[in-house]
Amino acid sequence: MARSVFLLDAFAHGPRLEGAAQAARDAGTAPAADTAVVRPAAPRAVSPGLAALALALVLGGCAAPAETPLPAVPTAASWREAGAWAPAQPADEAPRGDWWTLFGDPELDALERRLDAQSPDLAAALARYDQARAASALAGAAQGPSVSGSANVQRDRQSRQRPLRVLGPNSPDLYDSATLTLDLEYEIDLWGRVRQQVTSARAAEAAAQADLASARLSLQAQLADQWIALRGLDRDAQLLRSTEAAYARALDLVRERHDGGIASGLDLARAQAQLEATRSQLRQSLAQRAVVEHAVAALVGESPSTFSVETRSEALPLPSVPTGLPSQLLQRRPDIAAAQRRVAAANASLGVARTAFFPSVTLSAMGGLQTSQPGQILGAPNTWWAIGPTLALALFDGGRRAAGIANAQAQLDEAGARYRGQVLAAFQQVEDSLALIRETGAAADSEAAGLAAARRALALSTARYTEGAASYLEVVASQAAALQAERSLLDLGNRQRRATVTLVKALGGGWSPA
Structure with missing residues (x-):
């Protein structure tokens, strides 16, 4: 949850109020002891998708920082040396003139x-x-998403002892390879x-x-x-x-x-x-x-x-x-x-x-064309693709x-x-x-x-x-x-x-x- 709520002088010497319950009590929104309690009806089944969405929203709120007021600065009602003064708000874009x-x-x-x-x-x-x-x-x-593309044409020689040789033991040692790839990545924030x-x-x-x-x-x-x-x-x-x-x-x-x-x-x-x-x-x-x-x-x-x-x-x-x-x-x-x-x-x-x-969730999609006959790469049988999300979370990092x-x-x-x-x-x-x-x-x-x-x-x-x-x-x-x-x-x-x-x-x- 939000780690701390700053008072106006928190940067200087103010205490931090931890927890939503304490904040609710301070704001007077906590329920009174004699408030009537209405018992809820029997709970309905919640779909896993909605539950995941609700959990994401809750965790996202925990990660977002609280709005931080600027620290208080001691001020006076007027300049000591001359003139009147009022609290200021930044307006540095105003024209200054010559x-x-x-x-x-x-x-x-x-x-x-x-x-x-x-x-x-x-x-x-x-x-x-x-x-x-x-x-x-x-x-x-x-x-936004990132999209990249690549093209590769090469002459390959595979080892005779390579496990799972292409086309089996009788496949040629030398062959051509042509690949066209389109790669899309997007981090779900x-x-x-x-x-x-x-x-x-x-x-x-x-x-x-x-x-x-x-x-x-x-x-x-x-x-x-x-x-x-x-x-x-x-x-x-x-x-x-x-x-x-x-x-x-x-x-x-x-x-x-x-x-x-x-x-x-x-x-x-x-x-x-x-x-x-x-x-x-x-x-x-x-x-x-x-x-x-x-x-x-x-x-x-x-x-x-x-x-x-x-x-x-x-x-x-x-x-x-x-x-x-x-x-x-x-x-x-x-x-x-x-x-x-x-x-x-x-x-x-x-x-x-x-x-x-919190874990990072990245949606990746890639696809393209691949063949051993570069001159015939534009064909339906040469298509390939892969799509799916990636979830990454550091389990231990030593603090x-x-x-x-x-x-x-x-x-x-x-x-x-x-x-x-x-x-x-x-x-x-x-x-x-x-x-x-x-x-x-x-x-x-x-x-x-x-x-x-x-x-x-x-x-x-x-x-x-x-x-x-x-x-x-x-x-x-x-x-x-x-x-x-x-x-x-x-x-x-x-x-x-x-x-x-x-x-x-x-x-x-x-x-x-x-």
Whole structure:
């Protein structure tokens, strides 16, 4: 019978209720003690055929696995960081759209199209999906009969000492033989073994299809993230170049004052050190940009040696993502759908393992033509045929079948646990992204105010130095503070945009106002 009934949290820690009687008592369907009993009439004779059919149906029901609910996942009534939430059901087939167009960059749009056409990682994921489709088709073919044919023409020599020689002791040692054969085999799926194999294969195919969608979404998000990082480094390099020019002018001013005996050698050394430190930061930023550019090339299937992206300092827009995100977005995560379908595949595989305890019934039929005169093979006397069922059952296997069921059950438990972990990870990723977008936005506001103050301090310290009221150390400190504040502001804006990409990925793709 069905081995176990899973509660919603059975994969995590729930008990299993064994037996139909216990299930009936729990459901309140067991007869009460004082229920009137109606004595049946005298039993009628049951034909052996009907009895065999009834037994097959009962045993088939024992072999079929019970419907396995997905494990329960702790959820909340709303996102902790923002918006309302409702329980989700997989809808990963829903269109996701070209969500990266939110950043308004035609170059990114073109690269995303190239990624879809040229990415080797995406091609590998597509090949894995094609393998799953082929495996599903192969499993489905087992539901129908197999028909094969053969033809054989040969020259034979039989031994003189062969028992039961053809045509007796006086038959010729040498003779010709021609045979045409048609063979048909069909497994009668009484216990649902073939049906469960097909169910498992189709669920695995659906999981592979979801894996393909997940790989595409992941690569799209990775490319968008790298592109945002690249454009952020372009703006950082532009800032450092303008700062380098400003520090070079400041160095010229200090050198003039030093040559005129107004500034000390210490002031000159500080101005030179500040300029060289900025040049070093610029070279480091350019090195990071080159690495990111190479990563973009690999993502879109191009050689990093020939791929290049022109420098552009315009800031990418920051998409406005509503905090009250529709709960349906989480339903569209393809990795969650893949995990759910692998639970279904493992459940069907458990049913296949249980059928090993029941005999396999195969109906075979074969026939054809056979003669020792190949030129006259098409004749009624040359016909032959054979038909009949085959019943096969393993009587002793040293516990192999029981171990197979235990293994299938463990795989089902693992698939359920992985599904639960995938959903929890999805919740975490959405919450993380919402928190990053909100907090980095608030930090950027504070950093902007700090930058304005740092620029005022730089202007005042420069004026005081020019007037001889302060040392160049004040100028250097103000320069460093202003540069750090401006670079931090650029970085926070970059992190906000990258967190938006992560949020889109966490929600399973793009969305539409509808």
